[in-house]
Amino acid sequence: MKVTGVIPILLLFLINGYVNCQNFEYNNNVHFEDGNFSLTVVFQVEATYNSVTGDVCANGVTNDTANLMCQNTSNLQAVGFVTTDYSTFVFNSVAYSIDCSSGIDTCPGTQVSNCDSYGGLLAVKCVIPIPECYSQSVVMLSNPVNTTIPSGGYYVTGHPVTCSSSGNYVPICNSVNIGPLEIIAICAYTIIGSGGFNGAPSGVTVPPPTLRSSDTVSNQFSCSGSTYSNLNCSGNSIISSCPNGYATVTCQKVCDEDYYATLFNSQTATIDGISYTIGIPQFCITGTYARICNDGTNSPELGLALCNSAGFLFGELLSSNSSLAETLYRGSPQGILYLNRFLCSGHNCQGDSSSGFASNPQCFNGQLETIVRCSNIKSYAVVIGVTVGVLVAFVVTVLIVVILVVVFMVIRNKRTHRHDGLLTINDDIYID
Known part of the structure; x- marks a missing residue:
């Protein structure tokens, strides 16, 4: 793609500390090259010595000097060249042969009648990169x-x-x-x-x-x-x-967005007749495995919610500071995303306004892994165990109530008999 046009430019060129301005028309071409947009600008240069302004001759001006001119007048990333590919015009009655070998701020010049014998009029081409990005956060x-x-x-x-x-x-x-x-x-x-x-x-x-x-x-x-x-x-x-x-x-x-939560490196254990599965809850977010960092910012009820999401009925959090944690963390995949600050209400857990990515280094080396102990919903021993537990608790409660009633009646009867004795022996002190 190439677009051409004629646009006036106000050129500032420093010679011996004197600032000179010249309106000049130049051709600018916006073209696509090697995947990057750039702006090509061609202009002539004039100089002023002892209040006399003249055109500048090309003789003695190198691409290094042209490069500095472009960077000073446009963009530090601009690249400049001395060019003869464009038409030049005489703007002044005198011209100067200059020497900028010591830098463009101190260019001594010799006045000449014209530039015919000094390489012709100087024309500089600047290739200015149009920004490929605009935000430093990118x-x-x-x-x-x-x-x-x-x-x-x-x-x-x-x-x-x-x-x-x-x-x-x-x-x-x-x-x-x-x-x-x-x-x-x-x-x-x-x-x-x-x-x-x-x-x-x-x-x-x-x-x-x-x-x-x-x-x-x-x-x-x-x-x-x-x-x-x-x-x-x-x-x-x-x-x-x-x-x-x-x-x-x-x-x-590396993972599917529909990937269900699982327990990484899960192990099974039987405690008090109940079968448990222990592991690190792991799920998938934006194509990468994700876990929750146990950094103290999450609700204790999170264990139950994580076990539910992995297909279990009951669950609780275990301590991250254990030899078991080291065992479970081994073999973890690279690039795990860790989250934190989850608040729970019953089975429902969600992040608050500050929830998001965890950045504590201990989250990423296994020291703060979230470990859960879950009971499998297919284990009837769990349900029966809970049911029996409830029945036993009920029976125990009834027995305690019966015992308390009997004890209360016995105490009451004893107090009544003692009171009747007082009435019989000491009628004087009876209190109604």
């Missing part, structure tokens, strides 16, 4: 590679890039600590998912990122928030390199 994988897995899911692996203040993507250095929230943000923009992990799957070669500028990187990047709506990320951009290379992140789609 972060994604650049030039990712897809890998299918036997289960039918897939991985998307690449180098994360963030939006710089100049409107282009810059790679994030491997020295940056990319935690759970950062991975959620990266994967949400990349595959509309929320699960992933640092590094690449075994045997996967990660291609280099697609970048406009290879000398700008981000060595500071972090995210805050607990839900998609309030997740906010920010990073820096500096002209430098990444000594240890770029960061690598893998996003994943």
Whole structure:
């Protein structure tokens, strides 16, 4: 796509500290090249010495100087060239042959009658990248590679890039600590998912990122928030390199959204004649496995609700701080999403306004796993046990009531006999 037009430009060019303005018409072309939009601007340059303004000759002006001119007048990401592909015009009665080898702020010039013998009139072409991103909270994988897995899911692996203040993507250095929230943000923009992990799957070669500028990187990047709506990320951009290379992140789609909650690494145990199943509740959100972090922000009734969702009738939470927790956590898949702050009312549990993603590192290494002990609804021993328990409790209650009544009657009879004796022996002290 190429669009051309004629637009006036007010060109500011600094020569010996003097600011000169010149209205000039130039051709601008918006064209699509290598997947990135850019604006091409061509203009002539004039200089002023001792209050005398003249055109500038091309002789002695290099592409490096043209590049600085473009960056000073438009965008730091602009690239400039000396060009002869466009028509030039004489605007002044004199011209200058200049030398900007020491920088464009101090360019000594020699006045000449015209530029015919000095390389012709100087024309500079600037290729200005139109911003490819507008928000510094945007972060994604650049030039990712897809890998299918036997289960039918897939991985998307690449180098994360963030939006710089100049409107282009810059790679994030491997020295940056990319935690759970950062991975959620990266994967949400990349595959509309929320699960992933640092590094690449075994045997996967990660291609280099697609970048406009290879000398700008981000060595500071972090995210805050607990839900998609309030997740906010920010990073820096500096002209430098990444000594240890770029960061690598893998996003994943490894489970079905219709996946029912199960108990991961479940174990069975019989206690007081009742069969229990113990495990870590696990379900699927946006294509990645999810669990609830037992960080003290959830209601105690959550155990019952989680057991119900896994197909059990009864259930309770167990302590995360046990050798059993370590056993159950072993073999956990990569890229698990952890949630927290669930409030319960009976069997109904839901998140409050602050519910969302957990970021405590202990949630991700097995130290704060939510472990439940559930009784199977198909186990009649559970139902019978509960029924018998209720009957026994009823019988015991009746017996206690009968005993209390008998004791009360005995005590009452004894007190009556003693009172009658007093009436018989001491009529003087009878109190009605």
